[in-house]
Amino acid sequence: MHLRDLPYADPGDPDVRSGFRFLVWLFRCQLGGQAKALLWGTLHLGSIAALPVTMGLAIDAVVDSSGGRLATTGLLMLGITVVMTIADTMLHRSAVTNWITAAARVQQLLARRAAELGGLLTRRVAAGEVVKVSTGDVEKIGWFVESFSRFAAAVVVTAGVCTGLVLFEPGIGLLVTAGVALVVLSVWPLLPAAARRADAERAKSGRATELASDTVAGLRVLRGIGGEELFLERYRHASQEVRGASVRNARMWSLIDALQVVMPGLLLIAVVWQGARLAQDGRLGAGELVTVYAAVSFLMFPLRLFQEAAMAFTFSRPSARRAVRVLALRRERAAGSPTAAQAGPPAGDLWDPATGLRAARGRLTAVVCGDPDFAERLAARLGGHAPDGPGEPSVRLGDVPLDDLPLATARTAVVVQDKDPVLLSGTLHELLDVPSSGRITMDDALRTAQCQDVLATLAQAAPEGSRDPMRARITERGRSLSGGQRQRLALARSLVTDAEVLVLDEPTSAVDAHTESRIAEGLGGLRTGRTTVVFTSSPLLLDHADDVVFLLDGKVTASGPHRDLLRTEPAYRATVTREPDPGADDGTDPLDRPTAFAEESA
Numbered sequence: 107m108h109l110r111d112l113p114y115a116d117p118g119d120p121d122v123r124s125g126f127r128f129l130v131w132l133f134r135c136q137l138g139g140q141a142k143a144l145l146w147g148t149l150h151l152g153s154i155a156a157l158p159v160t161m162g163l164a165i166d167a168v169v170d171s172s173g174g175r176l177a178t179t180g181l182l183m184l185g186i187t188v189v190m191t192i193a194d195t196m197l198h199r200s201a202v203t204n205w206i207t208a209a210a211r212v213q214q215l216l217a218r219r220a221a222e223l224g225g226l227l228t229r230r231v232a233a234g235e236v237v238k239v240s241t242g243d244v245e246k247i248g249w250f251v252e253s254f255s256r257f258a259a260a261v262v263v264t265a266g267v268c269t270g271l272v273l274f275e276p277g278i279g280l281l282v283t284a285g286v287a288l289v290v291l292s293v294w295p296l297l298p299a300a301a302r303r304a305d306a307e308r309a310k311s312g313r314a315t316e317l318a319s320d321t322v323a324g325l326r327v328l329r330g331i332g333g334e335e336l337f338l339e340r341y342r343h344a345s346q347e348v349r350g351a352s353v354r355n356a357r358m359w360s361l362i363d364a365l366q367v368v369m370p371g372l373l374l375i376a377v378v379w380q381g382a383r384l385a386q387d388g389r390l391g392a393g394e395l396v397t398v399y400a401a402v403s404f405l406m407f408p409l410r411l412f413q414e415a416a417m418a419f420t421f422s423r424p425s426a427r428r429a430v431r432v433l434a435l436r437r438e439r440a441a442g443s444p445t446a447a448q449a450g451p452p453a454g455d456l457w458d459p460a461t462g463l464r465a466a467r468g469r470l471t472a473v474v475c476g477d478p479d480f481a482e483r484l485a486a487r488l489g490g491h492a493p494d495g496p497g498e499p500s501v502r503l504g505d506v507p508l509d510d511l512p513l514a515t516a517r518t519a520v521v522v523q524d525k526d527p528v529l530l531s532g533t534l535h536e537l538l539d540v541p542s543s544g545r546i547t548m549d550d551a552l553r554t555a556q557c558q559d560v561l562a563t564l565a566q567a568a569p570e571g572s573r574d575p576m577r578a579r580i581t582e583r584g585r586s587l588s589g590g591q592r593q594r595l596a597l598a599r600s601l602v603t604d605a606e607v608l609v610l611d612e613p614t615s616a617v618d619a620h621t622e623s624r625i626a627e628g629l630g631g632l633r634t635g636r637t638t639v640v641f642t643s644s645p646l647l648l649d650h651a652d653d654v655v656f657l658l659d660g661k662v663t664a665s666g667p668h669r670d671l672l673r674t675e676p677a678y679r680a681t682v683t684r685e686p687d688p689g690a691d692d693g694t695d696p697l698d699r700p701t702a703f704a705e706e707s708a
Contacts, residue, residue, distance in 0.1 A: 112207065117214040122434040125426030132251060135211065136204055140255050143200035147259025150197050153190035155267050155404055160186065162397030169392060197259075201252045209248035212429060216240050219433055222513055226486060230435055237319070238312045239432055243425035250415075250422035257415035260408035267401055275390070278380055278398055282405070285373035289409055292365050297420050300358045305424045307351035314344040359417070366413050370406050377402045451519035452511070454504025456488060456607050456637055462662035463488075463655055465607070470630045470638045472651035472668070476681045478612075480660060481641045482525060485611040488639060489522035503607065521605035525612040525641075527596035529584035534564055535576040537595065543604040546632065548576075551601035554628040555594045556621045560587065589616035597625070607637040614644060626650040643682050656681070 121131040133140065160183045167175035216239065220227050227236065268286065272279030321337045381398050384390040390398070456465040461484065465471040475481040488501055490508035500507035508516050518541070529537060538548045552561065564578035567586075584592040593616045600608060614622040626647045629638065640647055648654055648668040656664045656671060656678045664675045671678045679685070 112210050113214055114211060117211045117218070120215055120430075120433055122430045125423050125428075125430050128426045128430050128433075129247070129250065129422060132208055132211065132247070133254065136208060136251065139200060139204045139207065140251075140258075143197060143204055143252075143255030144258050144262075146193050146197040146200055147256050148262050150190060150193035151259055151263035151408065152266070153186050153193060154407065155263055155401065156186050157183065158397045158400030158404060161400055162393035164393075165396050166391065166393035197256070201256060204255065205248040205252035208251035209244045212244045212247055213240060215433055216244070216429065219435060223435055224486075224489075227432075227435065231432055235312055235316070235428070236432065237315055238308070239425075239428050242308070243428050246418070246421045246425040247429065250418040253411075253415050253418040256411055260411040260415075264405060264408045267405060271398065271401060274394075275384065275398065278377060278384070281376060281380055282373070282402055285369075285376065286405060286409070289366070289369040289373060290412055292369050293362055293413065293416065296358065296362055296365075297416055300355070300362065300417075301420045301424065303351070303355040303358050304421055307348065307355045308424065310344070310348045310351045314341065314348050317341050317344050362413065366409065370409055374402055374406075451515055451606055452504045452506040453606055456501065456503055456520070456639065458484070458487060458501045459499040460487070461657060461660055463657065465637055465639045465655075466653060467637050468635050469652040470633065470640065470650070471653045471655060472648050473639060473641045473655050473657065474643050474648070474678060474681055475641065475657045476677075478525075480657075482611060484657075485522055485524065485609050485639075485641055488607075488609045489520050490516035519605065520607040520609065521600060521603050522609040523596060523600040523611060523613060525615065527593070527599075529580055529587075529592055529595060531580060531582045533577055533579055534595075537580060538599055538602050540599060540603055542602050546602055546604045548598075548602060550632060551598040554601055554625065554632045555598040556617075556624050556628075557591075557594050557598055560591045560595060563587070563591070590618065590621070593617060594621075594625075601632060604636065607639065608633065609639045609641075611641045613640065614642070614647065619646065622646050645682060648682065 118131075118135060121127040160179055164176060164179045164183070167173075167179055220236070223230075264286065268279060268283045270279075271282050317337075318341060321341060378399060381390060381395050385392070385395045453467065455467050457463070463473065463484070473481070473484075475484070490501065490511065490513075500509035502508070503519055508520065511519070535548070538551065552558075561575040564575035564580075565573045568574055568578040580587070580595075584595065587595070593613065597610070597613050600610065600613075614625055617625065622644060623646050626644075627650060629640075629647075630650060630652070640651065642648065645668070651668065653665060654668045654671055655662055656675060658677055664671055664678060666674075668682075672682065
């Protein structure tokens, strides 16, 4: 795999049974790259390990006053240096490629799952958790994949050096082999504790990130209610918890680092003492003693690689578990709904058997629900997302359950705009350039959504020399715009799709009454022949709807024109007018009394 081949055409189907199994699957996907890195790593470390032998030969040549042997040894050292340089370069190239490709594969898998789940993702996993998984955790997983090949090469070369020392001088060889094993095993018992501390630090960091994200997203509201200091104090407390967890984590790793210095140092002292005794007894020459000492000194390098691999594995396992927690999420299917073959998007009435809600084809249906949370879940269900509970039937479009459709087909047929739509950064043209039938132009959608003032604002921010608002850039999440402007741009984007069914959840909640009235007047005309479902309690929208459906306790209790429901349904009247029991005893017509909405408008 080369970097130029990214992104993957298909990142694969990961094993999400556990974090460890996911790492094994990821490793198997990159066997070719791992084999290359292992080959170059073995050659690189083997070249370094060969230098002590040439040093010993050079010293023996000097002792024997052999200029020819010294020259030959010098040429040999030069050749080894060239091989070592080439191998090191190719090792770095292969290892970094493994890191980047592994991280890219995981990011593509996460992006695919996020696109499949849509708004349900942040209901099942906290937004801060998703951010941490797609950034820091992906990096740690890539780190382990990158370090594994270098670790494997270190194991091969270390085993070869220890074997050579045992054959050359059994006493020293066995001492070195036992010492290397002791150095590795001395760190092993500390790794679980280090993993727990690292996991605790990461959890607290994720909470602080989520808190910061929520604070920034609601900054305008916080300023309006004077809650900035409260959230600042909460973030300050969360930040101090992260600092404390980081210090505890650093203490553990500093202990591991200290052991990695002390234990190899003691091993080197023992080898020097044993080698000096052998040299004093005449069993080792000067060159042989230097070779043994240099070979043991070389082993300090692979031992550091062992520690790095242990750290990478320790950090990557919790990261892999968190990634698996996201990747294991699935778009649930309703109970008993078989997979049906569907040539294209179906058509017909939109019907939810669980609540009894039916939106007639080609009509504008307004849905009034006293529980905003239930309305949000119902809007997601109408879009073909997961049912609220086990055993609930799927929403049907015509005679076809949406759960039977491929995800792409279901999202083509039904488009859902939630109550807090996100505007991606980019130009206005890029924002509105979404898959569509082409029947509704961008200008038509912007006009119906009453975006004239937004266009005027964006025209001032257009590139120099151009007053075209379509070329103006919108900042991340549209933070430079007001809440009402963002909401209207999101509505225009939804209208451009010209979906067979469009579900809008409170599309005008941040819009003033006069603008909302104009939107209500134009919405039905633009969507002629298409099914539109609007979750709202605004009298302006309700009065322009073809049908109004009232839900109470999760079930449809009444339906009909808005004005008829005001007269005949007290619960509906209380929900729309925000009055507990408006005029129940005064005998007046509800339509003749000012509603809370009308009073606010006045």
